[in-house]
Amino acid sequence: MAKILVVADIKQGxxxxxxxxxxxxxxxxxxxxxVVAVGSGVQSLxxxxxxxxxxxxxVADDAGLELFSAGPYAAAVxxxxxxxxxxxxxxxxxxxxxxxxxxxxxxLDAACATEITDVTLGEPVEVIRPAITNKVLQRVRxxxxxxxxxxxxxxxxxxxxxxxxENVVQLAAPEPDTKAVVKEVVSDTSGDIDLxxxxxxxxxGRGARNEAGVELVHELARDLDAAFGSSRAMVDAGFxxxxxxxxxxxxxxxxxxxxxxxxxxxxxxxxxxxGSKVIMAVNKDPEAPIFNVADYGIVGxxxxxxxxxxxxxxxxxx
Amino acid sequence: MKILTTVKKVVDVELNIHVQDGAIVExxxxxxxxxxxxxxxxxxxxxxxxHGAETTLVSIGGGDNTDIIRRCxxxxxxxxxxxxxxxxxxxxxxxxxxxxxxxxxKGDYDLVITGKQAQDTDNGQTGIILAEYLGLPCVSNAVxxxxxxxxxxxxxxxxxxxxEIIELELxxxxxxxxxxxxxxxxxxxxxxMAKKKPIEKLDLAAxxxxxxxxxxxxxxxxxxxxxATEKRAGGRKFEGxxxxxxxxxxxxxxEEAKVL
Numbered sequence: 244m245a246k247i248l249v250v251a252d253i254k255q256g257x258x259x260x261x262x263x264x265x266x267x268x269x270x271x272x273x274x275x276x277x278v279v280a281v282g283s284g285v286q287s288l289x290x291x292x293x294x295x296x297x298x299x300x301x302v303a304d305d306a307g308l309e310l311f312s313a314g315p316y317a318a319a320v321x322x323x324x325x326x327x328x329x330x331x332x333x334x335x336x337x338x339x340x341x342x343x344x345x346x347x348x349x350x351l352d353a354a355c356a357t358e359i360t361d362v363t364l365g366e367p368v369e370v371i372r373p374a375i376t377n378k379v380l381q382r383v384r385x386x387x388x389x390x391x392x393x394x395x396x397x398x399x400x401x402x403x404x405x406x407x408x409e410n411v412v413q414l415a416a417p418e419p420d421t422k423a424v425v426k427e428v429v430s431d432t433s434g435d436i437d438l439x440x441x442x443x444x445x446x447x448g449r450g451a452r453n454e455a456g457v458e459l460v461h462e463l464a465r466d467l468d469a470a471f472g473s474s475r476a477m478v479d480a481g482f483x484x485x486x487x488x489x490x491x492x493x494x495x496x497x498x499x500x501x502x503x504x505x506x507x508x509x510x511x512x513x514x515x516x517x518g519s520k521v522i523m524a525v526n527k528d529p530e531a532p533i534f535n536v537a538d539y540g541i542v543g544x545x546x547x548x549x550x551x552x553x554x555x556x557x558x559x560x561x
Numbered sequence: 562m563k564i565l566t567t568v569k570k571v572v573d574v575e576l577n578i579h580v581q582d583g584a585i586v587e588x589x590x591x592x593x594x595x596x597x598x599x600x601x602x603x604x605x606x607x608x609x610x611x612h613g614a615e616t617t618l619v620s621i622g623g624g625d626n627t628d629i630i631r632r633c634x635x636x637x638x639x640x641x642x643x644x645x646x647x648x649x650x651x652x653x654x655x656x657x658x659x660x661x662x663x664x665x666x667k668g669d670y671d672l673v674i675t676g677k678q679a680q681d682t683d684n685g686q687t688g689i690i691l692a693e694y695l696g697l698p699c700v701s702n703a704v705x706x707x708x709x710x711x712x713x714x715x716x717x718x719x720x721x722x723x724x725e726i727i728e729l730e731l732x733x734x735x736x737x738x739x740x741x742x743x744x745x746x747x748x749x750x751x752x753x754m755a756k757k758k759p760i761e762k763l764d765l766a767a768x769x770x771x772x773x774x775x776x777x778x779x780x781x782x783x784x785x786x787x788x789a790t791e792k793r794a795g796g797r798k799f800e801g802x803x804x805x806x807x808x809x810x811x812x813x814x815x816e817e818a819k820v821l
Contacts, residue, residue: 254721311720313689313699338721342701345654345686349693354781355654355686373790374683376574379585382786386779422698422730430723443820467821479740485704485719491683492597492738500820510574517793521818523810529800538796538818539810547803555811559821 245274245330245364248301250320250343251292252335253282258291259439260401261335265394266296267402269333272364276407277301279323279414281316283309289411296405299327305416310428311339314420317346322414324351330389331368336396336495337439338486344393353389358495360398376491377514396439397497397518431484433471438487441470443500444516446489447482448474450505450527450545457482459549460504466553472496474506490515505545508533525549562614562711562731565670566605567661567688568633569595570623571681583786594629597676601737603744604706605674606637612708614672615639619664621657622649627760634755635747642761648772649765653780654686660775661687662694663768670732672714677702677736688736700727701736 247269252259262278269276278297280288286304293300301323308315320343324332332347334340341357348355360380361371368385370392438444445464451457457477464471473483475490489496491514501519506512508524508531516522517536524537525548534540541548572578572585573593579586594602608614617640618633620626630641644660652660665673675688685701692699704724705717716735718725729735747755765771772778799806815821 311722311725313701338702338719341685342689345689346693348686349655349658349690355684355690356782357684357686369785371788374784374787375572375578375585375681376683377790378574378578379580380788380790381784382788384783384785385781386783387781420698422733423700424728426726426728428720428723428725475740479743484723485738485740486721486723488740491680492678492740500814500818521814521820522793522796523814529798534798535795536793537798539813540796540798541803541806541810542798542800543803543806548807551804551807552811555808556821559811559815 245272246328247274247276247331247333248324248327248329249276249278249297250332250334250340251278251280251285251288252337253280253285253288254437256284258288258295259335261394261396262292263295263401263405264399265333265335266407267405268399270296270405271402274364277323277327277329279303279320281308281319289409293407293409295407296402297407299410299412301326301412301414303414303417307416307419310425312420312423312425313342313346314423315417317343317350318417319414320347321350322417326412332391334393336393340393344391348391351389351391352387353391354385354387355391356383356385357393358395359392360395362392376510377517396495431486435464436468436470438470438472438489438494438496442498443467443469443502444472444489444496444498444519445469445502445504446472446474446506446516447477447504448506449476451477454482456505456546459546463502463504463549463553466556474509474512503533503537504549506533507531508536562608562612562672563668563670564605564608564614564616565665565668565673566598566601566616566618566638567673567675568598568602568618568620568629569676569679570620570626570629571595571679574680580787580789583788585787594632595676595679596739597678597680597737599744600739600741601674601676602633602636602638603742604737606745607742608706608708609637617641617668619644619661621645621660622652630760631752631755631758632747634758635751636745642763644763644768646764646772648775648777651780651783652777653782654684654690655781656775656777657687658690658694660768661691663770665695667769672731673734675734675736677738688734692734695734697733698729699734699736700729703735703737704741706735706741
């Protein structure tokens, strides 16, 4: 029986859904599934980690782990992987995962696959992943006994009926990284729902032009209880923070509804939202590439269209 | 400060990519410098201009990389080497990292700058694995770098909850995101001068190593097939009076798509 260690996706003390999704896939493949939780105060998540489907919970809970730091986090995951005898270590998709997974792979001398959409067990194990800015898929053969993988957001489905068993193993606190010291984190305090959690995502692009335009689109997002994202242009221009950038190099999202407002649809942006169930776009330029992927496209000036959208949405939702 | 910056020749992602019989169709492909490495080069050149850093680039594989290396020279990189060897044909991130480790050990570098990922593989692993092999601290996904002193950098990293401000001790590896800067366009004069600059060409033996030592015969993973992605078809495009078409689309979103 294969042994799969899932790294719990914990953000600001909250256990994210990818944990259940990855554990569901592991059990679906007939594997023995454990989870490793790293952070400060994560001990309190044990019951949820069991409910998410894990049969062993490796916990590295230490005040020193409050701020994310790739070195210590990787050390804790490696510790769990060795104790469990993991054949595979899976991470949900996040910036932290992308920073930690290659370290874990190097330390375990395992193969490393990022952004996998599928995995098949066997001799050998194979994974599927996108490449060339989401333009092609690769089928990759894994030649090592162990694999460390970062799973694409939404690639695996959660099994609603999944169950687990409590079997907690405390890990020793890893050494802090004294050479790369996190001094502070400039947090996003907007109170918006996280991009990865939202059923609806509204993203703003260059068409919004300035702060007033960004705020107009932000209002639309708030009306819909949606997450608020951005194209790269608006992040580069300083109107939106880095971690709201949807795209190949930022966040990959797959909500039920994605509204691209004032976004032209560059390849790199499409790579980040192409998996959305329904795409709606608003753009002044009828030739904008976004219209090639949008299910519903409105050709128009967002300054005119967004207020009308908000009105119409209010009517429909009441 | 001595900087080593990596530069990969990759396929131009703006063009159409076709798959046939499990492989990428070579015909019509164009190659460019990896956008993330270009930002890495710009980062190195800015450190040269503002802090007197010495800059060297290394490019691995890719056949004829002369054009992209000269472009980097024109941007301001002072020295460059191209490592190529038939044994590197199936190189994965770990093999690239081993080669870079050899390059690093041959020199006297304080800082390695790599792009955070390559636009052909989108793996994002090489720089981080290199740091592991060298036993050096590493910050990935950097969106800002400032020099504190000769041995410390202040690196801003884009993380999950916001921007992480990290004090990094040299020697170290930093992988950069494209949002860290806007790479300068090389000027004509720079490109002309670049043609006169030598590019050190090395195979694995010249680098003081071998295919066996690097592990070339056993990549940890291999691409066995390329497949086309499911092409997402565009839907309907509405043009006309804003009030009308917007109302129409909202109705459709609610009743047809059922996502409102």
